[in-house]
Amino acid sequence: MATSVKLxxxxxxxxxxxxxxxxxxxxxxxxxxxxxxRFGCGLSQCGACTVHVEGExxxxxxxxxxxxxxxxxxxxxxxxxxxxxxxxxxxxxAAQCGYCINGMVMxxxxxxxxxxxxxxxxxxxxxxxxxxxxxxxxAILKAVKRAARTAA
Amino acid sequence: MTSMIxxxxxxxxxxxGSGALIVAFSVPLGAGAARARAATAAIGPALIDATQIxxxxxxxxxxRVRIQVGKVExxxxxxxxxxxxxxxxxxxxLTSIDVLESDTxxxxxxxxxxxxxxxxxxxxxxxxxxxxxxxxxxxxxxxKKLGLPAASxxxxxxxxxxxxDSTKRATYGELIGGQRFNIRITGRVPMxxxxxxxxxxxxxxxxxxxxxxxxxxxxxxxxxxxxxxHGRVVRPPGINATLxxxxxxxxxxxxxxxxxxxxxxxxxxxxxEAGAIKAAETIKVTWNDPGGxxxxxxxxxxxxxxWPAQARLLANDGDVDKALREAKTVLExxxxxxxxxxxxxxxxxxxxxxxxxxxxxxxxxxxxYPLRQAAARMLxxxxxxxxxxxxxxxxxxxxxxxxxxxLDAALMxxxxxxxxxxxxxxxxxxxxxxxxxxxxxxxxxxxDASGNLIAWDFxxxxxxxxxxxxxxxxxNLPTGHxxxxxxxxxxxxxxxxxPLGADTSNTEAGYLKDEEGLVPNARVIAKTxxxxxxxxxxxxxxxxxxxxxxxxxxxELAHAAKVDPVEFRLRYIGDERLAHCVRVAAKAAGWQAxxxxxxxxxxxxxxxxxxxxxQYEGIDGYAATVAxxxxxxxxxxxxxxxxxxxxxxxxxxxxAGIKAQVEGNIVHGVSRTLKEEVLLDGKAATxxxxxxxxxxxxxxxxxxxIALINRPNESxxxxxxxxxxAIPAAIANAVYDATGARIRRLPLTPARVxxxxxxx
Numbered sequence: 001m002a003t004s005v006k007l008x009x010x011x012x013x014x015x016x017x018x019x020x021x022x023x024x025x026x027x028x029x030x031x032x033x034x035x036x037x038r039f040g041c042g043l044s045q046c047g048a049c050t051v052h053v054e055g056e057x058x059x060x061x062x063x064x065x066x067x068x069x070x071x072x073x074x075x076x077x078x079x080x081x082x083x084x085x086x087x088x089x090x091x092x093x094a095a096q097c098g099y100c101i102n103g104m105v106m107x108x109x110x111x112x113x114x115x116x117x118x119x120x121x122x123x124x125x126x127x128x129x130x131x132x133x134x135x136x137x138x139a140i141l142k143a144v145k146r147a148a149r150t151a152a
Numbered sequence: 153m154t155s156m157i158x159x160x161x162x163x164x165x166x167x168x169g170s171g172a173l174i175v176a177f178s179v180p181l182g183a184g185a186a187r188a189r190a191a192t193a194a195i196g197p198a199l200i201d202a203t204q205i206x207x208x209x210x211x212x213x214x215x216r217v218r219i220q221v222g223k224v225e226x227x228x229x230x231x232x233x234x235x236x237x238x239x240x241x242x243x244x245x246l247t248s249i250d251v252l253e254s255d256t257x258x259x260x261x262x263x264x265x266x267x268x269x270x271x272x273x274x275x276x277x278x279x280x281x282x283x284x285x286x287x288x289x290x291x292x293x294x295x296k297k298l299g300l301p302a303a304s305x306x307x308x309x310x311x312x313x314x315x316x317d318s319t320k321r322a323t324y325g326e327l328i329g330g331q332r333f334n335i336r337i338t339g340r341v342p343m344x345x346x347x348x349x350x351x352x353x354x355x356x357x358x359x360x361x362x363x364x365x366x367x368x369x370x371x372x373x374x375x376x377x378x379x380x381x382h383g384r385v386v387r388p389p390g391i392n393a394t395l396x397x398x399x400x401x402x403x404x405x406x407x408x409x410x411x412x413x414x415x416x417x418x419x420x421x422x423x424x425e426a427g428a429i430k431a432a433e434t435i436k437v438t439w440n441d442p443g444g445x446x447x448x449x450x451x452x453x454x455x456x457x458x459w460p461a462q463a464r465l466l467a468n469d470g471d472v473d474k475a476l477r478e479a480k481t482v483l484e485x486x487x488x489x490x491x492x493x494x495x496x497x498x499x500x501x502x503x504x505x506x507x508x509x510x511x512x513x514x515x516x517x518x519x520x521y522p523l524r525q526a527a528a529r530m531l532x533x534x535x536x537x538x539x540x541x542x543x544x545x546x547x548x549x550x551x552x553x554x555x556x557x558x559l560d561a562a563l564m565x566x567x568x569x570x571x572x573x574x575x576x577x578x579x580x581x582x583x584x585x586x587x588x589x590x591x592x593x594x595x596x597x598x599x600d601a602s603g604n605l606i607a608w609d610f611x612x613x614x615x616x617x618x619x620x621x622x623x624x625x626x627x628n629l630p631t632g633h634x635x636x637x638x639x640x641x642x643x644x645x646x647x648x649x650x651p652l653g654a655d656t657s658n659t660e661a662g663y664l665k666d667e668e669g670l671v672p673n674a675r676v677i678a679k680t681x682x683x684x685x686x687x688x689x690x691x692x693x694x695x696x697x698x699x700x701x702x703x704x705x706x707x708e709l710a711h712a713a714k715v716d717p718v719e720f721r722l723r724y725i726g727d728e729r730l731a732h733c734v735r736v737a738a739k740a741a742g743w744q745a746x747x748x749x750x751x752x753x754x755x756x757x758x759x760x761x762x763x764x765x766x767q768y769e770g771i772d773g774y775a776a777t778v779a780x781x782x783x784x785x786x787x788x789x790x791x792x793x794x795x796x797x798x799x800x801x802x803x804x805x806x807x808a809g810i811k812a813q814v815e816g817n818i819v820h821g822v823s824r825t826l827k828e829e830v831l832l833d834g835k836a837a838t839x840x841x842x843x844x845x846x847x848x849x850x851x852x853x854x855x856x857x858i859a860l861i862n863r864p865n866e867s868x869x870x871x872x873x874x875x876x877x878a879i880p881a882a883i884a885n886a887v888y889d890a891t892g893a894r895i896r897r898l899p900l901t902p903a904r905v906x907x908x909x910x911x912x
Binding site: 135136139 | 358366371374429497498544545575808818842849851
């Protein structure tokens with residue numbers, strides 16, 4: 001049955017009622033009304049639901065919300081104004097339908113923190129587990145390169 | 153944040169909220185329409201007259217312009233292109249234009265947004281013509297108001313201005329803001345000439361990019377309706393399974409509202425989404441599953457040849473049999489194209505609110521009017537009683553699960569008497585969307601002693617089931633199948649000519665498309681058999697399959713005639729624009745002419761290049777591609793290293809939009825050629841996720857080089873499908889060039905390529 005879980009999302013503390021196996025994504029979208037993380041597969045295969053947990057990219061569709069107790073969760077909405085990676089995606093027009101873009105942005109941010117001056121091959125490898133069906137890949141690659149340049 | 157939608161109570165309320173007030177329509181009504189309106193007055197007029205300017209263009213009191221189109225943004229940039237078209241025709245800044253897309257209370261019926269037909273509809277006519285007529289009407293109003301002859305006035309920046317004295321002006325807001333034009337579109341008001349365009353042809357950033365990247369766009373998945381419940385469909389194990397019993401839940405579902413059962417349709421409705429997920433996962437249902445579907449594509453293709461076929465004779469010029477008898481060389485080849493998925497990133501989602509005598513459906517459908525018709529038929533309502541509102545979903549590339557999810561929601565909403573949101577799972581989308589059609593294509597070609605192509609004999613078999621929603625109600629879609637409104641099986645029918653429909657779908661190669669009869673003896677037969685799975689338009693439906701065969705076969709003929717494949721094409725292509733595309737792509741790729749495969753190199757990696765070129769549907773734009781590949785001879789793995797594409801769709805509205813479309817087409821096309829195939833097991837389709845349905849990844853991207861050919865004086869066709877149509881054969885031809893192995897079946901998986909190399 002539902003238990004209360006305390007978690008910090010985008011800097012705000014929340015207590016949510018959640019069954020032990022309710023996924024973090026469901027809580028973020030349905031209870032907290034966030035729409036950055038998207039439901040894509042529920043299987044950790046596509047990346048659309050990616051959020052940051054303690055600074056790491058996590059696929060919120062498979063982790064139970066109850067496992068996030070006491071942890072800091074950041075969604076796209078919590079990145080703050082004018083985040084260089086978000087702005088780079090806009091500048092490079094890196095969206096067609098846009099459904100995968102949350103995952104591309106969130107994955108890229110963590111990647112760029114660890115690899116601030118990436119090669120194209122490194123970016124491709126870093127995003128290889130993120131699926132895009134519109135074929136926006138080149139605009140996304142350009143956006144990540146631009147973000148790296150901006151931050152450098 | 154997530155938005156909460158209150159259904160507008162009336163058209164008037166809606167318009168108040170949108171900042172533009174128009175009084176109720178007063179168009180003359182036929183008796184039938186008048187009755188329909190009288191019967192449904194409570195839910196708004198729902199009568200739109202596409203011959204009236206007001207159905208297309210609304211000017212607010214603040215001077216903002218709202219254009220209303222019966223087409224939708226699907227991620228292709230259409231909304232931005234529509235704004236560009238209106239901005240130029242009306243002389244209004246881009247930023248002063250809003251777009252209302254596909255809403256059966258407000259927008260004209262423009263069918264579905266599909267087939268790369270949208271710009272083709274709204275540039276030479278439709279929206280642009282309406283804008284031209286609105287502009288003229290505004291000039292006439294200003295002439296009266298300013299007391300100046302209309303001929304002395306022009307328009308700029310949202311105002312009518314005297315050409316002699318720019319202080320004499322009236323803004324559109326002042327002239328008609330908040331009021332109706334009440335003017336019928338004549339079709340005779342001249343539209344602007346391309347030389348007058350200011351924003352058409354400019355690389356305008358898509359107006360929705362920022363909202364999409366910042367996650368502020370109101371996707372259907374984010375829409376919430378007051379009082380909304382959450383429904384899920386409990387899917388049978390196989391397409392032919394029937395319901396035996398619903399056996400309840402092992403553990404009580406606290407927020408369960410209802411288990412909805414209608415024949416083989418089982419749905420659960422709960423107060424929360426988490427509850428609905430739990431209920432759908434744990435409910436016990438007994439099914440009777442007779443199986444009876446092919447266990448793999450080998451069996452599918454074998455059975456497709458034996459199923460009752462409806463045949464259409466699409467071309468029958470000259471005497472093909474005689475020409476084949478007299479030919480010096482006759483080639484025959486059969487090509488196979490599998491079931492493929494649209495595989496939308498976001499599983500389909502829809503919301504429906506069905507009441508006793510009215511219904512509202514929020515849907516990511518490509519066609520609000522066809523969906524309205526299907527929903528009305530299924531619910532026992534009139535078309536006028538159903539209000540369908542478009543909300544963007546994830547990219548669909550054709551008939552994905554959007555319409556079925558909408559009907560699922562409508563069915564469950566009717567059962568519980570409350571708004572119901574249906575969110576499909578990944579497995580729902582993969583297994584229950586309308587797959588791209590599988591096809592077998594057999595071609596015979598005859599060459600005379602001089603290597604001239606004198607005979608072309610083409611026959612295909614495609615397996616098809618269901619399709620878009622429309623006047624057959626839900627029968628075309630899985631919802632209808634489950635509730636027992638299935639479609640009747642196809643009856644066999646011998647080839648008839650003229651064809652049942654006009655859809656030639658690239659069954660004829662570009663080389664046949666010339667009145668001069670460049671291939672003097674040509675026969676084209678298209679056969680359709682029943683598919684065991686639902687099928688529907690998938691980006692380049694039937695065209696990608698047929699062009700894979702046509703353009704592979706042209707390559708085979710070229711080598712048999714001992715002519716370089718580019719040179720061979722140029723001999724037969726009658727259309728100069730297609731020939732130009734071929735030359736541009738060949739030049740941009742640095743094409744080196746040769747006959748036969750490239751001489752074998754040492755080592756495991758063989759490289760090669762191939763070409764494919766086509767005119768989409770024979771009338772809708774051109775593309776030619778050169779694909780370059782590396783084939784690992786040990787593993788059979790094909791890597792597409794580069795794709796060069798030339799692309800001519802007439803006048804370019806937004807080069808940035810077309811570039812994104814062509815890039816998307818190329819990546820998607822390479823994915824479909826190398827990797828995509830739905831797996832089957834004799835009971836069901838078993839590609840349920842991204843592991844069992846592989847798609848192209850970042851590390852597998854080819855380098856891409858695009859040459860956009862702009863023809864400002866040619867009317868535009870679409871860009872959604874052309875480049876993709878020319879991808880599969882280009883890759884297969886490149887694999888032949890690299891290895892000498894001719895592979896006629898997609899996808900070009902390592903196992904298939906390895907086997908073909910072994911057979912050499």
